[in-house]
Amino acid sequence: MAKSPKISASHEPGGLIVHISGLLPSLSPAEQRVARLVVSDPADAARRTITDLATAAETSEATVIRFCRSVGMDGYPQLRIRLAAEAARRIEPPDARVVGGDIPPGADLAQIIATIAFNDARAVEETAEQLDPAVCEQVVEAIVAAGRIDVYGAGASGFVASDFQQKLHRIGRTAFYFPDVHTALTSAALLGRGDVAVGISHTGTTSDVIEVLEQARARGATTVALTNFPRSPITEVADHVLTTAARETTYRSGAMASRLAQLTVVDCLFVGVAARNRAKARKALEATAEAVQSHRVGAGRRRA
């Protein structure tokens, strides 16, 4: 048989749940039902027997096993154990905040704040946990060596792309961001070997971004994808894939946690690049900070 991809999960001891939620959209419907059960209550799933879990997910044991393999486990017992470990490690949320869940209709502002902060912080932490330092290293390497860096992103991811561009620019890297697809395509066509193209798309399905990244790749540039879903289409046109870990269940809630997760990754890359040449980066940052100084009032201390 042609073996399913089986994305390795062995190098991420902390992020099994995260890993699974990332893979969720790439799973078959029946497997998704299993995944959802597992993600929503890992501890409970660990307690269940395979038959039990299969029944709960309204599917067969065979599907559960397939699910195990899909997320990189050898079999059900292994999943169970990893799940138990994971569940134990995770500090119980202070109160009944639904992770990744919707905000209850009757919620007051204090609840809303608590829920959002909790989910946002989680997204940041979990993203960091599952980020592969080796891949980051390669990306940093490529950016450091790049003649030019293009950052692409549409919609909410566009802000992140723009932020990244601006950060790189501030430390003296030649970076561009294009809010417009046509311009972006034009720019991508002018990239070449040694240049870097970074495509940002939470879902990994934004055709504009994929198209541009593809173009860049065709021209010989090193392509990097930043997405929440490790098996989404964008990863097919990327040399390096960086993933975020936002469980933004509700599409409609307007890309909140995902955006923070993306920014966290951007920060990591930025600092990684800056760290390659501390002195120069620092000097550049100081120069840029000084440049806007005249646009600040009450410089020095701010009235203790």
Add this chain to the structure above:
Amino acid sequence: MAKSPKISASHEPGGLIVHISGLLPSLSPAEQRVARLVVSDPADAARRTITDLATAAETSEATVIRFCRSVGMDGYPQLRIRLAAEAARRIEPPDARVVGGDIPPGADLAQIIATIAFNDARAVEETAEQLDPAVCEQVVEAIVAAGRIDVYGAGASGFVASDFQQKLHRIGRTAFYFPDVHTALTSAALLGRGDVAVGISHTGTTSDVIEVLEQARARGATTVALTNFPRSPITEVADHVLTTAARETTYRSGAMASRLAQLTVVDCLFVGVAARNRAKARKALEATAEAVQSHRVGAGRRRA
């Protein structure tokens, strides 16, 4: 039936290992061998199959089962799971992260990632903690009732302003953001009673933003400031002050944590506003999501 003692362990979630070593002397020799293996390396034991463990302890599966019962477990699978959970909990959280500290010169990427994520997550959490729900409420109120909302911000805060504008727009609020001071001033001059002007500035000293907010206030608009410093100049021209809690000592003016903190506040306001009219907001969000649908590939799940 003359049941063996079976000391309950269910009420001590944390101390399974301790529990076991406590009753080690009361176990039969063969069971003790099992117990010693388990205590010395719980994680490893959890990975083994019952037969495997029995062999390692030079005994039979039956004895392992008896051991399980002796320590209060129902059977081997339960022991395994508890063991895995216990082992996971023992792993110390990655320490040595300097809160708000600079990144050490020799740091490798993994350290950088951990430090950034830690600080970013902290900023988000602490911001939420000190956010005043009452002030948020007033701001939400004002935005809901506003005829028009202007969001101002320069530099890094500009991205946040832009993000806020876009979010409000998506749920049907009339919101604007101007990257250019002149345009912003022009717009502010056209605001009036019932309108809202939001000024975002991390330091609270960005003269451009202050100036624009001042103008807006003079025209009768409700002014809101979002800053990290509760007594900075911007607060003097604001009717409502919302503060972030980012201790941005890292990589000066990289504006990393502060930006996430600001976004968290924006998210809270956004959800607060959206919650005021769930149905309408949801409909608007769905409509906007649908609008970009044709720019996505592989709508359903992606590649088995």
Add this chain to the structure above:
DNA sequence: ACGCCTCATGAAAGTAAGTTTCATCCGTGG
């Protein structure tokens, strides 16, 4: 010392859990 009892122990039988195979079904594109 002898018989008897108790208990620890593992072999083996039995049961349940997990895994594989395979036929069927369903949607997709030719």
Add this chain to the structure above:
DNA sequence: CCACGGATGAAACTTACTTTCATGAGGCGT
């Protein structure tokens, strides 16, 4: 309309877990 490929669950199968039971090693009273 058919061929194809993937998804799926029933059932066969394997492995893991649990129970039963026979054995034998002490202990202990006589």
